[in-house]
Amino acid sequence: MKKVSIKDVAxxxxxxxxxxxxxxxxxxxxxxxxxxEKVLAAKQKLGYLPNKNAQQLRGSxxxxxxxxxxxxxxxFFSTMMQSMDANKESDVDLFFLTAPEEDIxxxxxxxxxxxxxxxxxAQMIKNPERLNNYLTTHRIPYVxxxxxxxxxxxxxxxxxxxxxxxxxxxxxIELGHKQLTIVQPAHLxxxxxxxxxxxxxxxxxxxxxxxxxxxxxxxxxxGYAAVDDIIxxxxxxxxxxNDEMAIxxxxxxxxxxxxxxxxxxxxxxxxxxxxxxxxxxxxxxAQPIETIGEVALQLIMDKxxxxxxxxxxxxxxxxxxxxxxxxxxxxxxxxx
Amino acid sequence: MKKVSIKDVAxxxxxxxxxxxxxxxxxxxxxxxxxxEKVLAAKQKLGYLPNKNAQQLRGSxxxxxxxxxxxxxxxFFSTMMQSMDANKESDVDLFFLTAPEEDIxxxxxxxxxxxxxxxxxAQMIKNPERLNNYLTTHRIPYVxxxxxxxxxxxxxxxxxxxxxxxxxxxxxIELGHKQLTIVQPAHLxxxxxxxxxxxxxxxxxxxxxxxxxxxxxxxxxxGYAAVDDIIxxxxxxxxxxNDEMAIxxxxxxxxxxxxxxxxxxxxxxxxxxxxxxxxxxxxxxAQPIETIGEVALQLIMDKxxxxxxxxxxxxxxxxxxxxxxxxxxxxxxxxx
Numbered sequence: 312m313k314k315v316s317i318k319d320v321a322x323x324x325x326x327x328x329x330x331x332x333x334x335x336x337x338x339x340x341x342x343x344x345x346x347x348e349k350v351l352a353a354k355q356k357l358g359y360l361p362n363k364n365a366q367q368l369r370g371s372x373x374x375x376x377x378x379x380x381x382x383x384x385x386x387f388f389s390t391m392m393q394s395m396d397a398n399k400e401s402d403v404d405l406f407f408l409t410a411p412e413e414d415i416x417x418x419x420x421x422x423x424x425x426x427x428x429x430x431x432x433a434q435m436i437k438n439p440e441r442l443n444n445y446l447t448t449h450r451i452p453y454v455x456x457x458x459x460x461x462x463x464x465x466x467x468x469x470x471x472x473x474x475x476x477x478x479x480x481x482x483x484i485e486l487g488h489k490q491l492t493i494v495q496p497a498h499l500x501x502x503x504x505x506x507x508x509x510x511x512x513x514x515x516x517x518x519x520x521x522x523x524x525x526x527x528x529x530x531x532x533x534g535y536a537a538v539d540d541i542i543x544x545x546x547x548x549x550x551x552x553n554d555e556m557a558i559x560x561x562x563x564x565x566x567x568x569x570x571x572x573x574x575x576x577x578x579x580x581x582x583x584x585x586x587x588x589x590x591x592x593x594x595x596x597a598q599p600i601e602t603i604g605e606v607a608l609q610l611i612m613d614k615x616x617x618x619x620x621x622x623x624x625x626x627x628x629x630x631x632x633x634x635x636x637x638x639x640x641x642x643x644x645x646x647x
Numbered sequence: 648m649k650k651v652s653i654k655d656v657a658x659x660x661x662x663x664x665x666x667x668x669x670x671x672x673x674x675x676x677x678x679x680x681x682x683x684e685k686v687l688a689a690k691q692k693l694g695y696l697p698n699k700n701a702q703q704l705r706g707s708x709x710x711x712x713x714x715x716x717x718x719x720x721x722x723f724f725s726t727m728m729q730s731m732d733a734n735k736e737s738d739v740d741l742f743f744l745t746a747p748e749e750d751i752x753x754x755x756x757x758x759x760x761x762x763x764x765x766x767x768x769a770q771m772i773k774n775p776e777r778l779n780n781y782l783t784t785h786r787i788p789y790v791x792x793x794x795x796x797x798x799x800x801x802x803x804x805x806x807x808x809x810x811x812x813x814x815x816x817x818x819x820i821e822l823g824h825k826q827l828t829i830v831q832p833a834h835l836x837x838x839x840x841x842x843x844x845x846x847x848x849x850x851x852x853x854x855x856x857x858x859x860x861x862x863x864x865x866x867x868x869x870g871y872a873a874v875d876d877i878i879x880x881x882x883x884x885x886x887x888x889n890d891e892m893a894i895x896x897x898x899x900x901x902x903x904x905x906x907x908x909x910x911x912x913x914x915x916x917x918x919x920x921x922x923x924x925x926x927x928x929x930x931x932x933a934q935p936i937e938t939i940g941e942v943a944l945q946l947i948m949d950k951x952x953x954x955x956x957x958x959x960x961x962x963x964x965x966x967x968x969x970x971x972x973x974x975x976x977x978x979x980x981x982x983x
Contacts (some may be wrong), residue, residue: 315786358761358784373761383919389725393718396745404761406742411733424696425709425740448694450651520736530923562924584720588867588898590926 315359323353375616376608377422378407378431379415381458384529385555387600388433388581394604395431403612410434416442423451429611433457435500441465450616456607460501466610466625468603472502474595475631476509476550479578482594482633483548484517487642488576491522492546494537495557496529503552506580510550522550533561538567547575547642554579554586554595561589561638572640582634591637599629651695659689710951712944713758714743714767715751717794721739721891722865722919723936724769730940731767738771740946746770752778759787765947771836772858775800788950792943802946802961804939808838811847811932811967817912818930818969821852825883825979827858828885830873830896831888832865839888842916848887858886870895874903881910883978889933890915890922897925897974908976918970927973935965 321331326346332629334342334350353359378395380388395405406427410418415434419442422430430453436442446453455461456468483491491514493507504585510639514522525540527533534556541549551557557579561571571577571591582597606627613619657667662682670678670686670816680702689695714731716724731741740765746754751770755778758766779800781788791797792804819827827850829843850858861876863869870892877885877896887893893915897907899920907913915922918933944965949955 358781358786360785383719383732384722385731386720386722386725389722393720393745396719406740409729412917446892449696450694493980496797531920535924558921562928564925565926584867585894585921588871588894590898590901592898628813 315357315506317359319357320350320353320359323357324349334630337346348429361400361494361556365621367468374403374428376403376429376431376610376611377425377427377505378405379422379434380407380409381434383407384408385553387555387581387598388583389551390600391604394601394640395608398605398608402610403608407504412437416445417536423430429453429615431456431463431607431611432459434556435459452609452611454614456603456611457502461626462626466614466627467625468610468629469502470598470603470629471631472505473509473512475580476506476511476596478631478633479550479580479596480513480517480519482635482639483550483576483578484514484519486548486576486639488548489519490544490546490548491519492525492541492544492549493522493552494525494527494534494541494549494560495552496533497526499552505548506552511525522546527556529553529556531559534561535563538563541575541587542567542569547641548578548639549575550578550580554569554583554593557593557595557638558571558585558589561591561593571638573643576639576642578639586634592638594639595634597634602629650692653695655693655831656686656689656695659693660685661744662847664685668938669704687950710739710764710948712739712761712765712767712947713761713763714741714754715742715754715758715940716745716772717770719743721889722896722921723889723917723934725892726920726936727769727866727940731935735942736948739944748773748896752781756781759785760983763787765789765951767792767943767947768785768795771795773839788947790941790943790946790950793838794836797962799960802963804943804946804965806939806965807967808841809848811916812842812847812886813849814967814969815916816849816853816855818971818975819884819886819912820850820855821916822884822912822975825855825978826880826882826884827855827951828861828877828880828882829858830861830863830870830885830887830892832875832878833862842888850854858882859874863892865892867891867895867898870897874899877911878903878905884914884975885911886914886916888916890919890929891919893929894932896927897927897929907974909979912913912975912978914975921973922970925974930972930975931970933968933970937967952965 317328319330321328331350334347383389392407408418408422430454431453435458439462454466461467473626478517495507511522525537527537529552534551551560557577561577564571579593579595586593586595595635610625653664653667657664667686670683670740675683719725728743744754744758768791771794775798790802829977831843847858859880861873863873865888870887887896893913897913900907915929915931918931922931946961952967
């Protein structure tokens with residue numbers, strides 16, 4: 312099925328392409344009323360729509376924002392995307408892309424070639440200087456957040472990751488836990504690294520042994536797969552890199568007959584929507600997921616606002632917050 | 648920040664717009680090597696990119712597919728979207744939109760005006776005939792699924808909803824449950840109506856009393872809010888319209904000191920990713936979520952394939968499957 316083109320309208324009206332184009336763009340001085348009416352009737356009859364992308368090239372104000380996310384399967388990202396969608400103005404369209412780590416740059420080039428006016432990048436970039444040069448050359452403003460590192464090139468929205476890691480460690484240490492384990496992916500993104508550094512640093516400065524580190528994939532399945540190693544570690548408490556991983560760990564422990572929090576305490580990170588509905592409900596360090604999306608969108612819109620001729624580069628740090636629910640309890644020192 | 652335009656290139660190279668356009672479109676016969684090199688050097692220096700949307704108007708094969716979803720917060724839809732994204736060819740871009748129920752038609756018109764080549768519609772349409780006329784007039788092929796009703800206008804992908812409802816009822820009745828409750832939204836979409844009709848019909852044909860119906864919003868919070876009514880109903884088993892609702896019900900019952908499945912059995916619908924990780928793990932009727940996304944994408948691509956001159960309208964019904972986990976058990980008739 313082929314869309315109705317301006318050629319179809321010209322043929323139907325029995326006039327030239329140029330005539331149709333000028334009549335539809337309100338440059339009607341040169342034409343008779345009869346010609347104008349023939350063109351408008353043909354447009355109506357065929358249901359012809361001027362393409363808004365083409366109009367955009369002629370200066371329409373609709374903005375296209377590309378959003379790069381690691382995935383939509385983790386509710387962290389789908390909630391963030393939903394938040395941007397709910398907060399956008401009616402003259403903004405969001406275009407999302409999830410690219411595998413090795414293809415992120417190709418994904419960004421694709422979005423730029425596709426005509427994006429600006430980008431919001433939540434994925435880790437391997438060569439941020441090269442990317443910045445590319446986007447600067449093509450005059451595409453962008454904002455980075457979450458997994459994307461801060462290289463000082465552009466606006467960034469972050470959660471206070473170090474503080475979040477510290478909150479998790481403090482909570483577990485105050486409950487009497489001394490043998491702690493971190494479950495994390497083999498390759499930490501910059502924000503996750505800060506999260507874990509905060510956790511380890513708090514342990515160190517409170518005379519608690521350096522946490523053991525167990526590596527697994529960053530997903531529910533990855534958390535589940537780490538359970539044998541967690542049991543073998545004789546730890547009384549686990550800090551998972553995110554809630555998805557924590558949920559997998561809790562399920563895996565239950566399948567081995569271990570009870571949370573009686574046998575092991577678990578702290579997650581993110582506070583995705585499901586966390587409060589789990590049984591036991593998940594203790595976690597909350598990120599303001601919806602606010603992150605809202606702020607990122609606001610920053611990119613400001614960058615696209617040509618009436619704001621100059622503004623300082625923004626580095627927004629949003630607070631993290633410990634939400635104590637039911638997966639943490641006083642250390643059961645018999646286990647260790 | 649303004650993007651580099653073809654005008655900038657022409658100015659930099661000291662040639663006309665037409666010259667730049669023709670050189671960049673490989674119509675170089677008329678020009679000297681010197682002119683061609685000046686244009687290419689200016690393009691390189693400024694980082695000019697021909698806009699792919701503009702190229703599309705000139706016959707490029709990149710396809711834009713618009714996807715209308717009720718929301719991304721329910722993992723059912725984010726997983727489906729992820730599946731389409733993972734299965735699309737490199738020459739396809741997906742554009743997603745979540746519109747409030749009363750604005751769906753405006754959302755669709757917006758996507759059409761934005762230049763979509765085809766649409767995948769997973770939302771309920773109030774006036775399908777008017778929509779079909781609109782899309783047919785504008786020659787935009789579309790495929791409907793999930794919440795969208797079947798009016799015989801176009802290809803449709805469905806799960807066997809009636810069969811799914813029957814599976815849930817059979818499972819509960821075989822476990823000895825005789826006092827059943829359905830928790831559902833006040834306004835059922837067409838597919839959810841079939842789901843509930845299948846459940847009720849199975850009860851009727853097996854001499855089990857008509858299930859009580861409790862209405863609440865279709866979300867975890869809605870399930871949670873229905874708990875007082877569920878307890879008051881003295882039912883031994885509940886069929887929730889979807890997993891999100893079931894998860895909210897289980898959490899709400901736990902907060903009232905009720906045990907699942909000892910006090911009440913719960914069956915969900917969808918088998919979203921989290922279902923198997925819940926404690927107790929959720930018994931549910933699985934929809935093949937990823938396959939639905941994959942098939943819908945295939946159908947719309949077929950419709951856009953101009954080499955397929957005619958094919959019959961497709962109505963694909965995918966099987967639903969009961970997944971028995973740990974939220975259902977033999978009826979405890981003491982409760983009733």
